[in-house]
Amino acid sequence: MRWWKALGIASFVGVAATGAVLARSERRRRSYTPDQVRERLHQRLGEAAAEPAEPPEPPSRARAWWRRRR
Numbered sequence: 001m002r003w004w005k006a007l008g009i010a011s012f013v014g015v016a017a018t019g020a021v022l023a024r025s026e027r028r029r030r031s032y033t034p035d036q037v038r039e040r041l042h043q044r045l046g047e048a049a050a051e052p053a054e055p056p057e058p059p060s061r062a063r064a065w066w067r068r069r070r
Contacts, residue, residue, distance in 0.1 A: 032040075
């Protein structure tokens with residue numbers, strides 16, 4: 001078998017596997033009721049609001065680079 005045939009078969013298998021994964025995640029996403037989705041969004045919003053607004057302090061070398069850049 002030539003290498004290009006093997007590459008074509010591998011590409012076909014990859015596309016098929018990607019389609020299967022996407023279909024499974026779509027089925028999982030659609031299985032939630034609107035109330036469950038709303039509840040999850042409110043929960044994620046509360047978690048995001050609880051996180052600090054400032055980004056973490058960069059490492060020392062990066063900090064010096066940022067100072068020079070400003």
